[in-house]
Amino acid sequence: MKRSVWKICSLLPLALALLTVPAGAMHIAEGYLPVPWAFGWMAVCVPFVVAGFLSIKKKVALEPRAKVLLAMCGAFAFVLSALKIPTMFGSCSHPTGVGLGTILFGPTATTVLGLIVLLFQALLLAHGGLTTLGANVFSMAIVGPFVSFGLYTLLKKAGAKPALAVFAAAALGDLATYVVTSIQLGVVYGNYLEYLSIFALTQIPLAIAEGLLTVVVFNVLEKYAKEDLRALAVL
Amino acid sequence: MGTDRCAYLSRLRRVDPVPKIWLALTALLLCVLVDSLAVGIFTLGALSALNLSLGGQKAGDLFHFLKVPMTFLIIGCLPIILRPIGTAEALWAFRLLGRWTWGVTAENLRLGLLVLCKAMGAVSAMYFLSMNTPMTDLTMALERLHVPRLFVELTELIYRFIFLLAGEAGRIRVAQEARLGYRDFKGSMQALGTLLSTVFVRSLRRGDRVFSALESRGYTGVLITLPGQYASGRWLYGLTAAIAVCQLLILAAERRLLP
Structure with missing residues (x-):
């Protein structure tokens, strides 16, 4: 018994490496959720999307430049999520970009941009879907960004090093997204544990990789692009 | 794409x-x-x-x-x-x-x-x-179905910019790979981080230029295009x-x- 447990423990990293599921495949696919759940999640998203939309509207009214900038940021989020990111075990997957987006543009704008990006991913790449848009927006454009933003502000207030705050916000925001996805699936079909182990546990190496990547991006931006980041202040 | x-x-x-x-x-x-x-x-x-x-x-x-x-x-x-x-x-x-x-x-x-x-x-x-x-027809149809104007406009702009940024990211990636940028984990992280931040900064600057270009052509806050002949x-x-x-x-x- 004991030996078999050890065997399983030693196999775990290998299994993690093999099972690391491409993040593009991590959006809940079209038609996977029953209609009541699909529309239920859409309804949950409505207040967040409306709030985000109104805040964008206000900013655009004050500073027309913000519209084009926001659109650039949305396109950046799409491109980011389409890039392959290396993990420690050699397999590749896609980042969610949740942490980076939130720290740069704030959580409310990220919700609206996330909605548009997810719509494009559903229509152009068939990652996710129209009926499951609500569920995907909730996990990727609402929970993820708010977890990232909360952690980032909290850690910064607590006086943590900026790199640590960025890493934690990006890695845990990514992970929170997938935990929510597995809960959304488990709530409908039961068997939470297996969903969590397939959709969240396997994402741990990816979450770490995304955290590291976000730190690298921030270091470069801090070093070379402070001036340009000031343009973001209008958002 | x-x-x-x-x-x-x-x-x-x-x-x-x-x-x-x-x-x-x-x-x-x-x-x-x-x-x-x-x-x-x-x-x-x-x-x-x-x-x-x-x-x-x-x-x-x-x-x-x-x-x-x-x-x-x-x-x-x-x-x-x-x-x-x-x-x-x-x-x-x-x-x-x-x-x-x-x-x-x-x-x-x-x-x-x-x-x-x-x-x-x-x-x-x-x-x-x-x-x-085509996506442009779809966004125009969204407007006919009374989706808010600002949302449709953001969607249209994002759709256009996706191809610009994806092309740029692709070219940088080829250049980095030609210089062995993605040889190991650490190198990949560094290379990808540089790629992302460069694309981001360039997209900010490009956004600025696009706005100036629009403004100098009489842009007052709405982009109106003629619908296609269907x-x-x-x-x-x-x-x-x-x-x-x-x-x-x-x-x-x-x-x-x-x-």
Whole structure:
């Protein structure tokens, strides 16, 4: 018994490496959720999307430049999520970009941009879907960004090093997204544990990789692009 | 990128997008709503056939796109089919770590297959829309369906910028790979970090330039473009109704034949 447990423990990293599921495949696919759940999640998203939309509207009214900038940021989020990111075990997957987006543009704008990006991913790449848009927006454009933003502000207030705050916000925001996805699936079909182990546990190496990547991006931006980041202040 | 290329080559490209949206959405919603294996398979077959015959898409392209959601569906259906079953009668079972019984029951297998067929039917309905309607037509149709102007405009701008930024990221990636940028984990992280931050900074600067260019051409806050000349797509409403009727008839037949 004991030996078999050890065997399983030693196999775990290998299994993690093999099972690391491409993040593009991590959006809940079209038609996977029953209609009541699909529309239920859409309804949950409505207040967040409306709030985000109104805040964008206000900013655009004050500073027309913000519209084009926001659109650039949305396109950046799409491109980011389409890039392959290396993990420690050699397999590749896609980042969610949740942490980076939130720290740069704030959580409310990220919700609206996330909605548009997810719509494009559903229509152009068939990652996710129209009926499951609500569920995907909730996990990727609402929970993820708010977890990232909360952690980032909290850690910064607590006086943590900026790199640590960025890493934690990006890695845990990514992970929170997938935990929510597995809960959304488990709530409908039961068997939470297996969903969590397939959709969240396997994402741990990816979450770490995304955290590291976000730190690298921030270091470069801090070093070379402070001036340009000031343009973001209008958002 | 993705279904975009197919949409521009589609035979239905010049047809009014609104009827196409209704056709795809009606078939999609009915397929998801009725919870039936046969309707799922019918929707998959019917909408794929329409996609090939009316849209003139290549079967290979359609097959390639239908494979995309399969990754999610297969791993997503695994927890439905294979799960702890306690003392229920199983088709196949094993003891996990000598303590828990896991297995496949007929009931769970049926549910898993149902979800799979339903989802594939829904995906094929969505492909009918996205493989036959260019994104710009779709965003214009959104405006006709009273989606807020600012949202539509953001969508249009993002759609345009995606291709700019993706092209730029692709070129930087090739340059980095040519210089052994992605040799090991640490190098990859560094290279990808530089790539992302460069693309980001450039997109900010480009956003600024685009805005100045717009403003110097009299931009006052709204981008108005002329709608395309569409062929009327009224006949698609008849097709929509026919498909819906078929879906319901199949549902009734399935309910009667299978208790």
